[in-house]
Amino acid sequence: MSLTLISATPSPYARLNRIALLEKHIPFTLHSEIPWHKSETQTPKYNPLEKLPVLIFPDRDPIYDSSLIQEYIVGKYADQGPRLVTGDWEVDMRLRQVQVLGQGVMDAVVLKFFETARGKGKASKEWEERQERKIQGGFRAFEELVKNRPQGGEYLFGDELTIADIAVGCAVGFVKFNGALGEGWEERFPSTARWFAGLDERESFRSTRPVMFDIKPDQVI
Numbered sequence: 001m002s003l004t005l006i007s008a009t010p011s012p013y014a015r016l017n018r019i020a021l022l023e024k025h026i027p028f029t030l031h032s033e034i035p036w037h038k039s040e041t042q043t044p045k046y047n048p049l050e051k052l053p054v055l056i057f058p059d060r061d062p063i064y065d066s067s068l069i070q071e072y073i074v075g076k077y078a079d080q081g082p083r084l085v086t087g088d089w090e091v092d093m094r095l096r097q098v099q100v101l102g103q104g105v106m107d108a109v110v111l112k113f114f115e116t117a118r119g120k121g122k123a124s125k126e127w128e129e130r131q132e133r134k135i136q137g138g139f140r141a142f143e144e145l146v147k148n149r150p151q152g153g154e155y156l157f158g159d160e161l162t163i164a165d166i167a168v169g170c171a172v173g174f175v176k177f178n179g180a181l182g183e184g185w186e187e188r189f190p191s192t193a194r195w196f197a198g199l200d201e202r203e204s205f206r207s208t209r210p211v212m213f214d215i216k217p218d219q220v221i
């Protein structure tokens with residue numbers, strides 16, 4: 001079955017799904033676009049919420065929201081390793097909780113970015129600080145997770161890559177790319193920084209690192 005993923009080059013949400021597809025060697029077509037550009041975006045055709053990623057099929061309804069796409073990949077291709085979950089229901093609940101945490105950090109980075117983009121005097125300092133607090137809270141939780149990983153191994157849970165590693169890796173990668181924690185975040189969160197540096201060299205991460213796109217103000221919906 002041919003799969004197409006609507007994605008954007010800087011999107012940390014789409015990156016979650018791209019990494020899962022690559023890790024499982026599932027063939028797919030990557031359709032990159034700028035969801036804010038009214039003339040070119042395909043996203044609203046498939047998702048009434050107008051957000052990507054969206055996974056499109058020739059013969060079934062599209063799936064949107066990165067976490068549901070992740071569920072689809074994990075469930076549909078369960079027999080194609082790596083499983084990306086452990087199969088233990090309680091542990092897998094924890095993996096999904098970590099995924100929610102990673103996505104929450106991404107949400108806070110996006111909200112802070114758009115607030116800042118309003119321009120001087122128009123942005124709410126309180127709102128920006130609220131988002132910063134969430135990013136830092138998320139990173140404190142990442143730091144604990146990384147420190148407590150089994151036998152100081154490569155992965156946050158067990159001895160194989162899971163959706164939790166992918167989510168934390170994509171959240172940290174997005175913060176690094178966007179500069180949301182400013183200079184010196186590596187010194188403030190040293191375990192996370194070290195762990196991330198290793199993960200980011202993995203082929204599926206290396207080949208999906210965020211790349212900025214060029215938002216044209218006259219094209220924005």
Ligand SMILES: N[C@@H](CCC(=O)N[C@@H](CS)C(=O)NCC(=O)O)C(=O)O
Pocket residue numbers: 008010011012013035036049050051052053064065066067103
């Ligand atoms: N909860 C969604 C968030 C996706 C999201 O915010 N995507 C951004 C691109 S990185 C988007 O399409 N934004 C367009 C909009 O918010 O209208 C998910 O996990 O898929």
